[in-house]
Each structure stands twice: as structure tokens, then as C-alpha cells.
Amino acid sequence: MSDVAERVKKIVVEHLGVEESKVTENASFIDDLGADSLDTVELVMAFEEEFSVEIPDDAAEKILTVKDAIDFITKNS
Amino acid sequence: MRRVVVTGLGLVTPLGNGVKTNWERLLASQSGIRRIDTFDVSDLPAQIAGIVPRGTNPGELDLDAVASAKDRRRMDDFIVYGLAAAMEAVEDSGWKPQDDEGQERTGVMIGSGIGGLPNIADGALTLEKSGPRRISPFFIPAALINLVSGHVSIRYGFKGPNHAVVTACATGAHAIGDAARIIQFDDADVMIAGGAEAAVHRLGMAGFSAAKALSTAFNDAPTKGSRPWDKDRDGFVMGEGAGIVVLEELEHAKKRGAKIYGEIIGYGMSGDAHHITAPAADGNGGFRAMTAAIKRAGVALEDIDYINAHGTSTPLGDEIELGAVKRLFKDHAYKLSMSSTKSAIGHLLGAAGAAEAIYSLLAMRDQIVPPTLNLDNPSDGCDIDLVPHKAKEREVKVVLSNSFGFGGTNASLIFKSAP
Numbered sequence: 001m002s003d004v005a006e007r008v009k010k011i012v013v014e015h016l017g018v019e020e021s022k023v024t025e026n027a028s029f030i031d032d033l034g035a036d037s038l039d040t041v042e043l044v045m046a047f048e049e050e051f052s053v054e055i056p057d058d059a060a061e062k063i064l065t066v067k068d069a070i071d072f073i074t075k076n077s
Numbered sequence: 078m079r080r081v082v083v084t085g086l087g088l089v090t091p092l093g094n095g096v097k098t099n100w101e102r103l104l105a106s107q108s109g110i111r112r113i114d115t116f117d118v119s120d121l122p123a124q125i126a127g128i129v130p131r132g133t134n135p136g137e138l139d140l141d142a143v144a145s146a147k148d149r150r151r152m153d154d155f156i157v158y159g160l161a162a163a164m165e166a167v168e169d170s171g172w173k174p175q176d177d178e179g180q181e182r183t184g185v186m187i188g189s190g191i192g193g194l195p196n197i198a199d200g201a202l203t204l205e206k207s208g209p210r211r212i213s214p215f216f217i218p219a220a221l222i223n224l225v226s227g228h229v230s231i232r233y234g235f236k237g238p239n240h241a242v243v244t245a246c247a248t249g250a251h252a253i254g255d256a257a258r259i260i261q262f263d264d265a266d267v268m269i270a271g272g273a274e275a276a277v278h279r280l281g282m283a284g285f286s287a288a289k290a291l292s293t294a295f296n297d298a299p300t301k302g303s304r305p306w307d308k309d310r311d312g313f314v315m316g317e318g319a320g321i322v323v324l325e326e327l328e329h330a331k332k333r334g335a336k337i338y339g340e341i342i343g344y345g346m347s348g349d350a351h352h353i354t355a356p357a358a359d360g361n362g363g364f365r366a367m368t369a370a371i372k373r374a375g376v377a378l379e380d381i382d383y384i385n386a387h388g389t390s391t392p393l394g395d396e397i398e399l400g401a402v403k404r405l406f407k408d409h410a411y412k413l414s415m416s417s418t419k420s421a422i423g424h425l426l427g428a429a430g431a432a433e434a435i436y437s438l439l440a441m442r443d444q445i446v447p448p449t450l451n452l453d454n455p456s457d458g459c460d461i462d463l464v465p466h467k468a469k470e471r472e473v474k475v476v477l478s479n480s481f482g483f484g485g486t487n488a489s490l491i492f493k494s495a496p
Contacts, residue, residue, distance in 0.1 A: 017147030038151075041214040048210075 004051070004077075005070050011046045012066060015039065025067040043069075053077045081257040082495065084335040085170025085323030086435050087162035087271075090422045091127030091316050093136035095165060100439050102136075102421075103447045104468040108300035109422050110314050116279055123291035125299040126277045127316030127423030129158065151215045152228065153193030154317070158428070159225035159273030160232065162319035163187065167233060170323035170335060172267055174234075182266040184237030185226040186256040187321060188248040190427030190482070191276045193220025198280040225273050225319075237265040243427070245482030246387075248272045249320055250430030250490050254344035256324050266329045271321035271431035282315060288354055291315065292390065303424075304451035305388035305417035306395050306459040313389040316423025320431030322438075327496065337495040338438045342376070343477075345369025349485025356394055356481060360401030363387070363479060366487035367405055374491040376475055379409050381491075383446050383471075385437045385478040388417025389424050398479065399459055414471060416464035420450035430480035434490055437476040441494055445470045 009023045016033050029035040029043065044060045047053070051073050055063070063069050088095065091109025092102045102109075109127045118124040130137045140149065143161045152160070163185075167173060174180050200216045218224055223241035230239050238259055242252040249272030256270035285291050292312040295302035303314040330337055346369065349362035356362060371378065384402060388395055395417075403410045418436050419425075425432055440446050445468050452465035462469075475493045 015147070017145050038214040038218075042150075045211065045213070 004073050007050060008047065008066060008069050008073065011050055012043065015043055015046055023066055025070065026065060028065050030064070047073060051077045079261045079263060080327035080340060080496070081260045081324050082327050082330050082340045083322050083338040083438055083492070084172065084325045084330050085166040086338060086438065087164065087166030087169065087321040088318070088432060088435055089129055089138055089158045089162045090318040090425065090432055091129055092422055093130055094138040094161065095136065096435065098136040103418060103436065104445065106448055106450060106467060107421065108450060110299045110302055112296070112299050113277065118282070121279070121282050122286045122293045123282055123315070124296040125292070125302050125314055127314060128277060129318050151219055152224070153196040153219045154275035155189050155192060155273045156219070156225050156228055158275055158317065158319040159187050159321065160228050162271065162273070162321040163229045163269055166269065166321040166323050170325070172323060172325070172335070180234045181236045183235040184239060184259060184265040184268045185229045185235055186238070186240045186242065186252050186259070186268055186270045187225040187229065188242030188252045188272050188427055189222045189225065189274055190243070190245045190248050191274065191281065192222040194276045194281050195278040196220045198278060229269055235269065244486045245484055246424065246426050246429055247480040247482035247486045247488045248427035248430060249432065250434065250478065250480035250488035251346070253322060253324070253341070253431060253434055254346070254488060254490055257341045257344060260324055260326050266326045268324045269321060270324055271319065272428040273319035274426045274428040275317045276426060277315050277317045285315065290354070290391065301451050303390045303420045305386070305390045305420055305449055306399065306455050306463055307452050308454045308456050310390045310392060310395065313391055313419065314423035316425040318422070318425050318432065319428045320435050322431065322435065339441055339492040339494055340496055341490065342493050343370035343374030343489070343491030345371070345373060345489045347487045349487070351485050354483050356397050356485070358397065360397040360404070362485055362487045363398055363481055364401040364405055366489040367401065367477065367479065370477065370489035370491050376491070378406050380475045381406070381409070381413055381477050382473045383437065383440055383476045384413060384415040385433045385476065386415050386417045387479045387481045388449070389419055390417070394481070396456060396458065399461070403461070410461050414446045414462045414464050414469060416447055416449040418447050420452070430478065430488065433480070434478045434492070437478045438492055441473045441476055441492065444473050446473060
């Protein structure tokens with residue numbers, strides 16, 4: 001779990017160019033971390049690549065926060 | 078008719094980042110052309126190009142100063158170059174309106190010949206190798222030509238006409254001419270205009286090589302490769318970069334005390350209706366573009382002091398353009414000076430006309446014309462002043478800049494000293 005969380009946060013920091021301290025588990029990609037709709041698509045692609053999981057579009061639409069991503073990946077990888 | 082002047086300049090070329098760096102190095106007869114070391118060229122017939130120097134040393138382009146690494150994922154290199162040159166031009170002009178009216182009366186017209194070729198090439202490989210789910214959501218907006226205009230408008234809040242020209246190697250000149258007309262028509266008071274290109278890529282080099290357009294005989298002496306009007310010329314040398322000007326309605330510029338580089342007084346266009354890549358043998362298209370620009374400018378042929386030629390260093394094109402100049406200007410062809418700055422930076426394709434318009438404006442400001450490098454042995458009939466090797470001080474009150482593109486599209490711009 002903590003390993004997944006760290007890897008997710010690292011990807012978010014790299015892709016959104018935000019400070020690590022801002023990437024808390026409850027942070028929303030769009031509301032708190034300055035992402036737009038294209039950034040969130042790219043983030044999901046980066047998660048898929050990093051964790052070798054497929055995230056279907058309907059699931060991707062529900063990944064709005066750092067915690068959402070960690071939970072999905074923990075359950076599905 | 079409303080009058081239009083130039084109040085800001087920005088340049089990113091193989092000679093360096095910034096107008097000052099460019100002008101100093103150009104007048105010192107330096108070349109920005111080198112062996113390509115950014116990708117494998119071992120199987121390409123043409124292995125040299127004018128490449129923008131990147132880094133944080135003086136005169137180098139610092140990418141991080143243009144946009145963050147995150148934002149650069151949304152931009153192919155031509156957008157980064159265009160944005161960098163636009164930032165310099167806007168800062169130079171001092172025009173950064175914060176009010177609605179100022180922003181809505183300021184537009185952007187920056188084009189490109191090819192656009193995001195590297196991004197398209199890489200995207201095609203990703204699609205083939207990994208399928209559609211691995212294509213980035215930034216693939217399309219990073220490659221679209223009008224996204225330079227888009228990014229500049231977003232960066233500065235310019236909400237006026239937002240447009241982009243695509244006319245191959247005449248793009249930069251057409252963008253400046255068309256943007257000036259938008260101001261003349263009272264659709265805007267200020268326009269950020271020019272061109273950007275970054276197609277020095279394996280696919281771009283392979284494509285132009287296949288069209289037999291590039292120099293291949295100087296792979297071991299890159300700075301000698303671009304040699305307009307010289308007997309040994311064998312094709313153009315690819316270049317990359319951006320040239321951007323701030324155009325402004327004369328009274329608008331005067332009212333805010335803006336520095337004025339010159340007035341755009343003439344713009345002429347024509348089509349060859351002849352061939353997709355070769356110019357008509359009699360130079361008819363260029364002749365008519367120059368004639369139209371001079372008519373619009375209302376000046377006499379004898380008033381033109383300097384011509385920044387299209388002069389790409391191709392065996393056919395250089396002499397055809399010179400022939401058209403001699404036919405149009407007659408005796409005065411032997412009194413004006415004409416040079417090709419592509420000898421120093423290569424051919425910037427869609428950015429060429431804008432970069433060369435800027436060099437022409439600087440020639441007028443400093444009363445000195447930039448040189449044609451490598452013009453060791455002019456071809457037969459190339460007997461006017463082509464400013465070989467060294468810059469030359471002379472009177473420069475009115476300048477003409479030519480740009481001709483594949484498809485048989487031609488544009489000529491005429492500027493005169495600040496009113």
C-alpha cells in the first residue's frame with residue numbers, strides 16, 4: 001500500500017509539476033493540484049504504464065483524487 | 078488607410094536566442110550551421126542544419142525560461158520557439174495591456190510551414206507499437222500549427238483576432254503582411270505576428286532530401302553548406318527557430334511613446350501556377366510579388382536600398398530570383414544591395430520570412446546590410462552587389478524582403494524608416 005502510494009505521488013509530482021508536500025491523499029487533481037481535463041487523461045495513462053494495469057474509461061472518470069488512484073491500483077494490480 | 082509600424086522584435090535562430098545576439102553574430106559573419114548531433118544522420122544524405130543552441134549560457138535558449146517542463150509536454154518545439162520569440166517581442170514593445178479594451182484590440186497571427194512534425198512522427202510510432210491507448214492527450218494540441226498563436230494569446234491575455242498562416246517558406250512574410258492588414262482594416266490595434274519552425278528531425282530531413290532540395294556536399298564543412306549565388310551551391314540547409322514582430326497602428330504607438338523600428342508600407346503576393354516545388358524559370362511569381370508590394374508602398378524602384386533575398390542556396394532558385402530583381406529594377410539593381418541571411422542561419426522554412434524581415438528592419442536601424450556568407454565565386458550573371466562575406470555600411474532607408482514557398486506562393490514585404 002505505502003509503496004503504491006509513494007509511486008502514485010511521484011507520478012503526480014512529475015506530471016503536474018507540483019510540490020511534493022501538496023500531493024496529500026485527499027488532494028483533488030483538478031481542484032487542488034491545477035490539473036486540467038487533458039492532464040488527468042495523461043495521469044491515468046502514466047498510472048497504467050507504471051503499474052501495468054488497465055484503467056477503463058468509466059473507472060478513470062471516478063479517479064479524482066490521489067487516494068482514488070491509490071485505491072484503484074491497490075485493488076486491481 | 079491606417080498606418081502600421083513595428084514596435085517589438087523577437088528572434089530565436091541557429092545564431093542564438095535574442096535579437097541582440099543574432100544581430101551581433103550575423104554582422105560578425107558567424108554561422109549557426111553545424112553537423113546534426115541531436116539524432117542519427119548516418120543514413121541521411123544531408124547531415125547538417127542550423128540548430129538553435131539550447132542552454133543557460135549567454136545567447137542560448139533556456140527552455141525553462143519559456144515554459145515549465147510540464148507545459149512543454151503540451152508543445153512541440155516549434156511552439157516553444159514561437160513562444161520564446163513572442164515573449165521577447167512583447168517585452169521589447171512594452172505592450173502588455175491589463176484592461177479589456179487593450180486585450181481585445183490585440184491579436185496574434187503566428188504561422189508555421191510544417192508544425193509539429195517530430196511529435197507526429199513519434200506519435201505514429203507509438204500508435205504502431207503500443208496502440209491508441211498510449212497516444213497522449215497532448216498529441217493534437219502539441220502539433221497544431223495555430224497553437225503558437227493560441228499559447229501566446231493565453232500567456233498574455235490577447236483576445237483579438239487569433240489566426241495562423243500556413244504557406245510553406247513564405248509563411249513568416251504572409252503572417253506579417255496579413256496581420257498588418259488586420260490593423261489597417263481596424264480589426265485590431267496591435268498584432269503579434271511571425272512564424273516558427275522546428276522540423277530538423279529525421280523525417281523532415283529525409284523528406285526534403287527525397288525532394289532533392291538539401292545541400293549534401295558540405296557534410297564535413299557545415300558552415301560552408303549554405304552559399305547563395307555561389308557556383309558550388311547544391312541545395313538549401315535546413316534551419317529552425319522563430320521570428321516574431323509586434324505590429325501596431327501608428328497613432329496607437331505614438332500615443333504611448335513606443336519605440337518604432339520602421340513602418341510596413343508594402344505587401345505583395347502572387348502565385349506561380351507552375352509546379353509544386355520548382356519556381357517558374359522566368360521568376361514571374363517573384364517579379365509580380367515585388368511589383369505588387371512596390372505599388373502598394375507607393376515608392377519608386379530607386380527608393381529600394383536593400384533586398385533581403387529569399388536566396389536559399391538552391392541551384393535553380395537563386396538565379397531565378399536575381400533575374401527577376403534585375404528585370405524589375407533595371408539599372409537600379411546595380412545600385413541597391415541584396416544579400417541572403419540564409420547563408421548564416423540556413424532555411425527556417427515557415428519562420429524564414431519573419432526572421433528576415435527583422436534582419437531587414439535592423440539593417441535600416443543601423444545603416445548596415447548583413448552579408449552573404451560563402452559567396453566565393455558568384456555564378457555567371459550574379460553581378461550585382463550581393464554583399465559577399467562581410468557586412469557593409471551604406472544608406473538604408475527602404476528595404477524589401479522576399480519569401481517564396483513550395484506550391485508556388487510568393488510574398489514581398491517593404492519597410493521604411495520610422496516616420
